[in-house]
Amino acid sequence: MNCEGVTRELSNYIDGEVDAALRQELEQHLGGCSHCTVVLNQVKMTVELFCDAEPVDLPTDVRNRLYAALQSKLGL
């Protein structure tokens, strides 16, 4: 497998969605290719940064309008 092949399967590999044979092929390439290893780790970190990021507080005016809508339509 070459670098292009690894790149095509990078997401599936990260998500654990490759079969055992393909995983072995990928890991064999990754073991000897520092470029692909760097990219793999950076893609993992990219996903981690986004899924780990806390949502910001709702702006007060947005929150007030939300509860006003709920109150007028649901009686909340």
Place this chain on the structure above:
Amino acid sequence: MLCATFMTEDNRTAPLGSMARPIRKALSTPNPHRLASTVAREDEHLLVAAAKGGDLSAFNELVSRYERKIFRLTMNITRNHEDAEDAMQDAFLKSYSHLKDFEGTSRFYTWLVRIAANEALMRLRKRRPNQFSLDEPITTEDEELMPREIEDWGPSPEQRYAQSEMQEILSGVIDGLDPLFRTVFVLRDVENLSTEETAKILNISVPAVKSRLLRARMKLREKLHPYFRKEGLH
């Protein structure tokens, strides 16, 4: 799914060894609209059952719990403040009026995400009818996938930027992502939906979700690269 390895909210706690680290706690201001519910905060299914039975304070507690996450979702999809707010409001209103249809086979939050994502997508399609269709096939060539810049990132990116700076960086890079890729990334990697759920919401095939997710992740890595490489932003 990678994201799930870092989430504690769903009781999924199996972090990947090298990637594991503590979850940041949100610093949020008290919500003056929150009503006291007789149901314990931890018991979502009890809150849902109480809300189904007409307990408005229980529904209010659910809204209060998820308002920030749902607004983040609608904002991430629409990238338009007004649309995001409208989509969030309608999502909560619809979730209440359809609460009787919620069978409890998934978490209430996952069900709410589906409603909110559909509300946001409807507004995105309406605002940009001629710019793109979420259903259109992707014709991007494979060679575009190949990373152009390969260079180690410095020590933990999160240690280099304050939380507010990091939020700005993440918001900026996701803003620049094509909606075709952004919507898939948001549903899969931010909201932690499955590939199948994402395909269903977007009305595209599972292979299309996988293909767009790969491209989204590669593009975001590339956009983050200038901020995180050892020399920093040039």
